[in-house]
Amino acid sequence: MMKLDKFIEGENLDLCIPTEKFASQSDWYSWFNDKKIVKYLEYGLYPNTREEQKKFLNKSENRLILMISIKNKFDYIGTISLSKINYKKKNCHIALVLNTNKEYNPFIPLESIALMTEHAFEKLSMNLISAGQHVNLHKWQNMMELVGYKLEGLHKNTFIKGFEISDSFWVSCQLDDYILLKKNRGRLWDGTNKIKNRLMKKRKIRSYSNFLKGIYKNERKKYYQKVFNL
Amino acid sequence: MTLNETIKFIKMKIKESLKQDGVKASVNSKMPLIGNDSALDSMMLIGLCLALEDRARDEFEFDWTSETAMSKSRSMFRSVHSLAEEFIKQQRAQQ
Numbered sequence: 001m002m003k004l005d006k007f008i009e010g011e012n013l014d015l016c017i018p019t020e021k022f023a024s025q026s027d028w029y030s031w032f033n034d035k036k037i038v039k040y041l042e043y044g045l046y047p048n049t050r051e052e053q054k055k056f057l058n059k060s061e062n063r064l065i066l067m068i069s070i071k072n073k074f075d076y077i078g079t080i081s082l083s084k085i086n087y088k089k090k091n092c093h094i095a096l097v098l099n100t101n102k103e104y105n106p107f108i109p110l111e112s113i114a115l116m117t118e119h120a121f122e123k124l125s126m127n128l129i130s131a132g133q134h135v136n137l138h139k140w141q142n143m144m145e146l147v148g149y150k151l152e153g154l155h156k157n158t159f160i161k162g163f164e165i166s167d168s169f170w171v172s173c174q175l176d177d178y179i180l181l182k183k184n185r186g187r188l189w190d191g192t193n194k195i196k197n198r199l200m201k202k203r204k205i206r207s208y209s210n211f212l213k214g215i216y217k218n219e220r221k222k223y224y225q226k227v228f229n230l
Numbered sequence: 231m232t233l234n235e236t237i238k239f240i241k242m243k244i245k246e247s248l249k250q251d252g253v254k255a256s257v258n259s260k261m262p263l264i265g266n267d268s269a270l271d272s273m274m275l276i277g278l279c280l281a282l283e284d285r286a287r288d289e290f291e292f293d294w295t296s297e298t299a300m301s302k303s304r305s306m307f308r309s310v311h312s313l314a315e316e317f318i319k320q321q322r323a324q325q
Contacts, residue, residue, distance in 0.1 A: 012300070098272075103264040103307070105300050106272035106279075136251065139273035192295045200280055 001074045002026055007066055010115050011192060012105045015066040015080065020054055022067070028076070029053035031099050040134035041097065042161065062086070064124075068112050070104055077102040080112045082120055082129070090127035092120060107192050109140075114147040114189035121178050130172040134159050138209045141169050146198050147188050148173040148181050151208050154216050169209065231285070231321065236314035243281045244310070247274045259314075263307040275307065282317055290324035292317060 002025065004016035022028065029050045031037050038044035057065070065081040078098040085092040094116060098109060120126040131149070133141055141151060149171040159166040181188055189195065231239070241257045248255055248269060255261075255269035262268045263275055270278070279294045286292040293299045294306070306316045 100271065101266040104272075106264075106275045107295070109272055139251075139271075139277070143273060143276075192300075196276075196280075196295050199276065200283070203280065 001076075003074050004067055004069070004076075006069075008115050008119060010071070010111050010189065012071050012111050013108050013115075014069045014071060015112065015115060016069050016074075016076070018057055018065060018067050018079075020057065023053040023057045024050045026076070028067075028079075031097065034099075034101070036100050037097065040137055040159075042159075043097075045161075062092075064119075066116070068098075068108065070108070075102070077104045077108065078112070080116045082116060082124070085124065085126075087125075090125060092124070092126055092129055094120070094129050094131045105192075107195065110143050110147060110195065111189050111192075113144060113149075114187075117147060117173055117178065118188050121175055127175045128172055130170065132158070133169045133171065135167040135169060138169070138207070141171060141209055142202075142207050143199070144171060145208075146195060146202065148177045150174070150177065151212060154212055156216075231289075231318070233314055233318050236282075236317050237310060239285060240278065240282070240310050240314055243278050244270065244274070247277055257310070259309065259311040261310050263309065263313060278313075282313075286317070286321065290321050292320055 002022055004018060004022060006014045007017050008015040018028070029048045029052065032043045032048040032053075035044065062085045063081060063083040064085065065079055067076045068078040068080055069076050076099075078096060080094070080096050082092045082094055094113065096109060096112060117129055120129050129149075130152075131144075132155070135154070141149075145151070150173070152170045152172050155168050155170055157165050158168045178188065185194070237259050241259070244257050244261070248257070251274075253269055263270055263278070279292075283292045283294070299306070306313055
Protein backbone atom coordinates (compact mmCIF):
# COMPACT_ATOMS: atom_id res chain seq x y z
CA MET A 1 0.00 0.00 0.00
CA MET A 2 1.30 3.46 -0.91
CA LYS A 3 2.31 5.52 2.13
CA LEU A 4 0.88 9.03 2.02
CA ASP A 5 1.90 11.81 4.41
CA LYS A 6 -0.42 12.30 7.35
CA PHE A 7 -2.05 15.71 7.62
CA ILE A 8 -4.47 15.24 10.53
CA GLU A 9 -4.24 12.41 13.06
CA GLY A 10 -7.26 11.08 14.91
CA GLU A 11 -8.14 8.27 17.30
CA ASN A 12 -9.22 5.66 14.75
CA LEU A 13 -7.89 7.18 11.53
CA ASP A 14 -5.41 9.46 9.84
CA LEU A 15 -6.27 11.99 7.16
CA CYS A 16 -3.54 11.82 4.53
CA ILE A 17 -2.48 13.98 1.59
CA PRO A 18 -3.22 12.41 -1.80
CA THR A 19 -0.53 12.78 -4.46
CA GLU A 20 -0.53 12.63 -8.26
CA LYS A 21 1.29 9.32 -8.04
CA PHE A 22 -1.45 7.97 -5.76
CA ALA A 23 -4.18 9.17 -8.14
CA SER A 24 -2.51 7.55 -11.11
CA GLN A 25 -1.31 4.32 -9.52
CA SER A 26 -3.85 3.30 -6.88
CA ASP A 27 -7.42 2.00 -7.35
CA TRP A 28 -8.84 5.31 -6.09
CA TYR A 29 -10.28 6.19 -9.52
CA SER A 30 -12.26 2.94 -9.61
CA TRP A 31 -14.32 3.86 -6.51
CA PHE A 32 -16.27 6.28 -8.71
CA ASN A 33 -17.23 3.52 -11.12
CA ASP A 34 -18.58 1.28 -8.35
CA LYS A 35 -22.39 1.36 -8.20
CA LYS A 36 -22.46 0.54 -4.50
CA ILE A 37 -20.08 3.38 -3.58
CA VAL A 38 -21.75 6.06 -5.73
CA LYS A 39 -25.34 5.01 -4.95
CA TYR A 40 -26.11 8.27 -3.13
CA LEU A 41 -23.53 10.46 -4.88
CA GLU A 42 -23.69 12.43 -8.07
CA TYR A 43 -20.87 10.36 -9.55
CA GLY A 44 -21.10 7.32 -11.76
CA LEU A 45 -22.67 8.94 -14.81
CA TYR A 46 -19.47 8.75 -16.86
CA PRO A 47 -16.61 6.27 -16.46
CA ASN A 48 -13.71 7.48 -14.35
CA THR A 49 -10.10 6.75 -15.27
CA ARG A 50 -6.71 7.21 -13.59
CA GLU A 51 -6.11 10.19 -15.88
CA GLU A 52 -9.45 11.79 -14.86
CA GLN A 53 -8.63 11.16 -11.21
CA LYS A 54 -5.32 12.97 -11.61
CA LYS A 55 -7.08 15.91 -13.27
CA PHE A 56 -9.65 15.97 -10.45
CA LEU A 57 -6.90 16.09 -7.85
CA ASN A 58 -5.09 18.91 -9.63
CA LYS A 59 -8.26 20.99 -9.91
CA SER A 60 -7.88 21.78 -6.24
CA GLU A 61 -8.87 25.44 -6.28
CA ASN A 62 -10.95 26.31 -3.19
CA ARG A 63 -10.87 22.69 -2.17
CA LEU A 64 -9.08 20.52 0.36
CA ILE A 65 -9.26 16.79 -0.22
CA LEU A 66 -7.77 14.17 2.11
CA MET A 67 -7.62 10.39 2.09
CA ILE A 68 -9.08 8.60 5.11
CA SER A 69 -6.72 5.89 6.29
CA ILE A 70 -7.30 3.31 9.03
CA LYS A 71 -5.03 4.45 11.88
CA ASN A 72 -1.37 3.78 11.07
CA LYS A 73 -2.32 1.17 8.44
CA PHE A 74 -2.14 3.33 5.28
CA ASP A 75 -5.22 1.44 4.14
CA TYR A 76 -7.37 4.06 2.43
CA ILE A 77 -11.08 3.61 2.93
CA GLY A 78 -12.44 6.93 1.74
CA THR A 79 -11.97 10.63 1.08
CA ILE A 80 -13.16 13.67 2.95
CA SER A 81 -13.19 17.09 1.40
CA LEU A 82 -13.94 20.73 1.96
CA SER A 83 -15.02 22.45 -1.24
CA LYS A 84 -16.31 25.83 -2.36
CA ILE A 85 -14.12 27.33 0.36
CA ASN A 86 -15.00 31.00 0.43
CA TYR A 87 -12.64 33.02 2.62
CA LYS A 88 -14.70 36.22 2.23
CA LYS A 89 -18.00 34.67 3.31
CA LYS A 90 -16.17 32.18 5.55
CA ASN A 91 -18.18 29.20 4.40
CA CYS A 92 -17.59 25.89 2.63
CA HIS A 93 -19.09 22.49 1.87
CA ILE A 94 -18.04 19.20 3.40
CA ALA A 95 -18.33 15.81 1.68
CA LEU A 96 -17.40 12.23 2.37
CA VAL A 97 -16.91 9.32 -0.03
CA LEU A 98 -16.48 5.86 1.49
CA ASN A 99 -15.23 2.73 -0.18
CA THR A 100 -17.97 0.53 1.21
CA ASN A 101 -16.13 -2.57 -0.04
CA LYS A 102 -13.50 -2.09 2.65
CA GLU A 103 -13.68 -3.29 6.24
CA TYR A 104 -13.29 -0.58 8.83
CA ASN A 105 -14.30 0.60 12.29
CA PRO A 106 -17.86 1.93 11.85
CA PHE A 107 -17.00 5.12 13.76
CA ILE A 108 -14.38 6.21 11.22
CA PRO A 109 -16.83 8.14 8.98
CA LEU A 110 -18.10 10.27 11.87
CA GLU A 111 -14.64 10.87 13.31
CA SER A 112 -13.47 11.98 9.83
CA ILE A 113 -16.26 14.57 9.74
CA ALA A 114 -15.32 15.75 13.24
CA LEU A 115 -11.62 16.15 12.37
CA MET A 116 -12.27 17.97 9.11
CA THR A 117 -14.86 20.23 10.75
CA GLU A 118 -12.37 21.13 13.47
CA HIS A 119 -9.78 21.91 10.81
CA ALA A 120 -12.21 24.12 8.88
CA PHE A 121 -13.05 26.21 11.95
CA GLU A 122 -9.67 26.24 13.70
CA LYS A 123 -7.28 26.56 10.76
CA LEU A 124 -9.30 27.88 7.81
CA SER A 125 -11.34 30.33 9.95
CA MET A 126 -14.70 29.24 8.54
CA ASN A 127 -17.98 30.32 10.13
CA LEU A 128 -20.27 27.84 8.42
CA ILE A 129 -19.85 24.36 6.94
CA SER A 130 -22.69 22.79 4.96
CA ALA A 131 -23.52 19.51 3.26
CA GLY A 132 -26.28 17.96 1.21
CA GLN A 133 -27.34 14.33 1.58
CA HIS A 134 -29.70 11.90 -0.07
CA VAL A 135 -32.86 11.53 2.04
CA ASN A 136 -32.15 7.81 2.56
CA LEU A 137 -29.05 8.75 4.54
CA HIS A 138 -31.23 9.84 7.47
CA LYS A 139 -29.30 7.63 9.92
CA TRP A 140 -26.05 9.26 8.87
CA GLN A 141 -27.63 12.72 9.17
CA ASN A 142 -28.73 11.73 12.66
CA MET A 143 -25.20 10.73 13.59
CA MET A 144 -23.71 13.93 12.19
CA GLU A 145 -25.79 15.87 14.73
CA LEU A 146 -23.43 14.52 17.40
CA VAL A 147 -20.54 16.47 15.90
CA GLY A 148 -22.48 19.71 15.48
CA TYR A 149 -24.42 19.42 12.23
CA LYS A 150 -28.00 20.69 12.44
CA LEU A 151 -30.67 19.82 9.93
CA GLU A 152 -31.50 22.95 7.95
CA GLY A 153 -34.14 21.63 5.59
CA LEU A 154 -35.47 19.05 3.25
CA HIS A 155 -35.00 19.93 -0.40
CA LYS A 156 -37.70 18.41 -2.57
CA ASN A 157 -36.65 16.50 -5.73
CA THR A 158 -33.06 17.71 -5.69
CA PHE A 159 -31.29 14.37 -6.08
CA ILE A 160 -31.64 13.33 -9.70
CA LYS A 161 -29.89 10.33 -11.18
CA GLY A 162 -31.36 8.59 -14.19
CA PHE A 163 -34.96 7.76 -13.39
CA GLU A 164 -34.49 8.43 -9.70
CA ILE A 165 -35.73 11.72 -8.33
CA SER A 166 -35.40 11.99 -4.55
CA ASP A 167 -35.32 14.55 -1.80
CA SER A 168 -32.16 15.57 0.00
CA PHE A 169 -31.36 16.89 3.44
CA TRP A 170 -29.37 20.05 3.89
CA VAL A 171 -27.25 20.17 7.06
CA SER A 172 -24.80 22.67 8.46
CA CYS A 173 -22.49 23.33 11.37
CA GLN A 174 -22.27 26.92 12.63
CA LEU A 175 -19.20 28.31 14.35
CA ASP A 176 -21.26 29.12 17.49
CA ASP A 177 -22.35 25.49 17.82
CA TYR A 178 -18.80 24.27 17.29
CA ILE A 179 -17.55 26.62 20.04
CA LEU A 180 -20.27 25.38 22.39
CA LEU A 181 -19.42 21.71 21.77
CA LYS A 182 -15.70 22.43 22.12
CA LYS A 183 -16.37 24.17 25.44
CA ASN A 184 -18.39 21.18 26.67
CA ARG A 185 -16.11 18.41 25.40
CA GLY A 186 -12.66 19.89 24.85
CA ARG A 187 -12.64 18.56 21.31
CA LEU A 188 -15.40 17.76 18.82
CA TRP A 189 -14.29 14.10 18.87
CA ASP A 190 -13.58 13.42 22.52
CA GLY A 191 -13.24 9.64 22.16
CA THR A 192 -15.14 6.77 20.56
CA ASN A 193 -16.57 5.63 23.87
CA LYS A 194 -18.00 9.03 24.78
CA ILE A 195 -19.49 9.46 21.30
CA LYS A 196 -20.95 5.95 21.52
CA ASN A 197 -22.58 6.76 24.87
CA ARG A 198 -24.14 9.88 23.38
CA LEU A 199 -25.49 7.80 20.50
CA MET A 200 -26.97 5.40 23.02
CA LYS A 201 -28.81 8.25 24.78
CA LYS A 202 -29.76 9.93 21.52
CA ARG A 203 -31.78 6.90 20.38
CA LYS A 204 -34.39 7.82 22.97
CA ILE A 205 -34.93 11.26 21.43
CA ARG A 206 -37.27 11.50 18.44
CA SER A 207 -35.12 12.48 15.49
CA TYR A 208 -35.59 15.93 14.04
CA SER A 209 -35.48 14.46 10.53
CA ASN A 210 -38.59 12.36 11.22
CA PHE A 211 -40.29 15.40 12.69
CA LEU A 212 -39.38 17.47 9.63
CA LYS A 213 -40.48 14.76 7.19
CA GLY A 214 -43.87 14.76 8.98
CA ILE A 215 -44.17 18.52 8.60
CA TYR A 216 -43.31 18.36 4.89
CA LYS A 217 -45.77 15.55 4.29
CA ASN A 218 -48.68 17.08 6.19
CA GLU A 219 -48.51 20.68 7.38
CA ARG A 220 -46.45 22.05 4.48
CA LYS A 221 -48.74 20.43 1.92
CA LYS A 222 -51.91 21.75 3.58
CA TYR A 223 -50.42 25.21 4.07
CA TYR A 224 -49.48 25.64 0.39
CA GLN A 225 -52.77 24.21 -0.77
CA LYS A 226 -54.44 27.03 1.16
CA VAL A 227 -52.03 29.70 -0.08
CA PHE A 228 -52.16 28.65 -3.73
CA ASN A 229 -55.97 28.57 -3.64
CA LEU A 230 -56.30 32.11 -2.36
CA MET B 231 -28.17 -15.71 26.48
CA THR B 232 -27.03 -18.72 24.42
CA LEU B 233 -25.22 -18.60 21.09
CA ASN B 234 -28.39 -19.52 19.20
CA GLU B 235 -30.44 -16.88 21.01
CA THR B 236 -27.79 -14.29 20.21
CA ILE B 237 -27.76 -15.27 16.53
CA LYS B 238 -31.56 -15.05 16.48
CA PHE B 239 -31.44 -11.62 18.14
CA ILE B 240 -28.81 -10.28 15.70
CA LYS B 241 -30.75 -11.58 12.70
CA MET B 242 -33.95 -9.98 13.99
CA LYS B 243 -32.21 -6.62 14.48
CA ILE B 244 -30.67 -6.76 10.99
CA LYS B 245 -34.05 -7.59 9.44
CA GLU B 246 -35.63 -4.64 11.26
CA SER B 247 -32.90 -2.30 10.12
CA LEU B 248 -32.94 -3.43 6.49
CA LYS B 249 -36.72 -3.25 6.38
CA GLN B 250 -36.59 0.30 7.73
CA ASP B 251 -34.27 1.27 4.88
CA GLY B 252 -36.22 -0.63 2.24
CA VAL B 253 -33.30 -3.00 1.53
CA LYS B 254 -34.15 -6.51 0.39
CA ALA B 255 -31.59 -9.09 1.50
CA SER B 256 -31.75 -12.55 2.98
CA VAL B 257 -30.42 -12.70 6.53
CA ASN B 258 -28.58 -15.81 7.70
CA SER B 259 -25.83 -16.55 10.17
CA LYS B 260 -23.14 -16.50 7.47
CA MET B 261 -24.13 -13.01 6.35
CA PRO B 262 -21.10 -10.69 6.43
CA LEU B 263 -21.48 -7.50 8.49
CA ILE B 264 -18.69 -5.51 6.86
CA GLY B 265 -17.00 -5.35 3.50
CA ASN B 266 -17.93 -5.89 -0.10
CA ASP B 267 -20.69 -8.46 0.38
CA SER B 268 -22.38 -6.82 3.35
CA ALA B 269 -25.87 -5.38 3.00
CA LEU B 270 -25.26 -3.31 6.13
CA ASP B 271 -23.72 0.15 6.20
CA SER B 272 -21.66 1.50 9.10
CA MET B 273 -24.72 3.20 10.67
CA MET B 274 -26.65 -0.09 10.68
CA LEU B 275 -23.65 -1.84 12.21
CA ILE B 276 -23.42 0.75 14.98
CA GLY B 277 -27.17 0.40 15.60
CA LEU B 278 -26.80 -3.37 15.82
CA CYS B 279 -23.92 -3.18 18.31
CA LEU B 280 -25.79 -0.62 20.43
CA ALA B 281 -28.73 -3.06 20.53
CA LEU B 282 -26.39 -5.86 21.66
CA GLU B 283 -24.89 -3.59 24.30
CA ASP B 284 -28.40 -2.81 25.55
CA ARG B 285 -29.22 -6.49 25.63
CA ALA B 286 -26.08 -7.30 27.64
CA ARG B 287 -26.40 -4.34 29.99
CA ASP B 288 -27.77 -6.11 33.09
CA GLU B 289 -25.40 -9.08 32.82
CA PHE B 290 -22.10 -7.81 31.45
CA GLU B 291 -20.48 -5.06 29.44
CA PHE B 292 -20.32 -5.80 25.74
CA ASP B 293 -17.18 -4.08 24.46
CA TRP B 294 -17.05 -3.33 20.75
CA THR B 295 -15.44 0.11 20.74
CA SER B 296 -12.24 -0.21 22.79
CA GLU B 297 -8.92 -0.45 20.99
CA THR B 298 -8.72 -4.17 21.79
CA ALA B 299 -12.20 -4.80 20.43
CA MET B 300 -11.56 -2.74 17.32
CA SER B 301 -8.30 -4.52 16.59
CA LYS B 302 -10.28 -7.72 16.20
CA SER B 303 -13.20 -6.02 14.44
CA ARG B 304 -12.37 -7.72 11.14
CA SER B 305 -12.98 -11.12 12.65
CA MET B 306 -15.80 -9.98 14.95
CA PHE B 307 -17.83 -8.47 12.11
CA ARG B 308 -16.98 -11.20 9.62
CA SER B 309 -20.48 -12.66 9.95
CA VAL B 310 -23.61 -12.78 12.11
CA HIS B 311 -22.22 -15.96 13.65
CA SER B 312 -18.81 -14.48 14.51
CA LEU B 313 -20.41 -11.44 16.16
CA ALA B 314 -22.64 -13.73 18.23
CA GLU B 315 -19.59 -15.80 19.18
CA GLU B 316 -17.70 -12.70 20.35
CA PHE B 317 -20.75 -11.61 22.36
CA ILE B 318 -20.94 -15.00 24.10
CA LYS B 319 -17.16 -15.06 24.65
CA GLN B 320 -17.30 -11.71 26.45
CA GLN B 321 -20.36 -12.81 28.43
CA ARG B 322 -18.55 -15.93 29.68
CA ALA B 323 -15.36 -14.04 30.45
CA GLN B 324 -17.22 -11.63 32.71
CA GLN B 325 -19.28 -14.20 34.62
